[in-house]
Amino acid sequence: GQQLNQSPQSMFIQEGEDVSMNCTSSSIFNTWLWYKQDPGEGPVLLIALYKAGELTSNGRLTAQFGITRKDSFLNISASIPSDVGIYFCAGLDPGTYKYIFGTGTRLKVLA
Amino acid sequence: ETGVTQSPTHLIKTRGQQVTLRCSSQSGHNTVSWYQQALGQGPQFIFQYYREEENGRGNFPPRFSGLQFPNYSSELNVNALELDDSALYLCASSPGGRGQRDTEAFFGQGTRLTVV
Numbered sequence: 001g002q003q004l005n006q007s008p009q010s011m012f013i014q015e016g017e018d019v020s021m022n023c024t025s026s027s028i029f030n031t032w033l034w035y036k037q038d039p040g041e042g043p044v045l046l047i048a049l050y051k052a053g054e055l056t057s058n059g060r061l062t063a064q065f066g067i068t069r070k071d072s073f074l075n076i077s078a079s080i081p082s083d084v085g086i087y088f089c090a091g092l093d094p095g096t097y098k099y100i101f102g103t104g105t106r107l108k109v110l111a
Numbered sequence: 112e113t114g115v116t117q118s119p120t121h122l123i124k125t126r127g128q129q130v131t132l133r134c135s136s137q138s139g140h141n142t143v144s145w146y147q148q149a150l151g152q153g154p155q156f157i158f159q160y161y162r163e164e165e166n167g168r169g170n171f172p173p174r175f176s177g178l179q180f181p182n183y184s185s186e187l188n189v190n191a192l193e194l195d196d197s198a199l200y201l202c203a204s205s206p207g208g209r210g211q212r213d214t215e216a217f218f219g220q221g222t223r224l225t226v227v
Contacts, residue, residue: 003152003153003155004153031214033215033216035218040220040221040223041220041221042113042115042117042201042218042219042220042221043154043201043218044113044218045113045215045216045217045218048215088153088154090153090216092214096167097159097166097167097214098144098156098159098167098169099144099154099156099203099216100156101146101153101154101155102153103152103153104151104152104153
């Protein structure tokens with residue numbers, strides 16, 4: 001099925017470091033969502049973006065809606081062990097109103 | 112806690128059998144979407160229901176069907192189960208209004224289906 005490209009696929013970082021990940025698409029989206037998923041759980045919504053260029057924060061998380069509307073970025077500052085998990089981006093297809101999910105970025109934080 | 116609940120949490124079925132998964136949406140939400148998430152992959156859209164009518168479908172065969180009830184809860188039915196149907200099935204509810212935030216999708220914890 002259709003998926004967005006996320007990078008990196010996985011990353012190990014030290015506690016306290018900042019983390020950046022991105023999501024790219026060949027299609028334009030009107031809405032970008034970022035989710036975190038822990039093992040055996042459903043995705044939890046972190047940040048929603050609605051306008052090209054928009055920059056939105058949620059605590060230590062900051063996400064941006066790319067100007068071209070074909071990409072989005074998520075930054076986590078001062079990572080802590082509980083940031084471990086898989087982060088997914090999702091773009092809302094304006095024609096079908098279904099969300100297309102990224103391939104995920106697996107984050108591991110070393111204490 | 113999203114207020115979206117799914118049942119059962121785990122299920123084991125035999126190839127060829129049929130299965131029904133259930134979802135209660137968040138209070139005030141009239142839109143429910145179902146996703147299939149294979150191991151190591153992102154969720155894949157199956158279909159969406161808005162006010163009891165199907166409102167979009169992904170690339171899944173007709174043996175995947177659904178229902179939405181007047182209280183906006185929903186069921187996903189899969190007939191003639193195949194081994195590849197083994198996955199985490201996620202339900203997401205959205206407010207379904209016309210505002211930007213009304214498209215935000217809130218997920219349940221999922222149902223882990225294993226087909227043997």
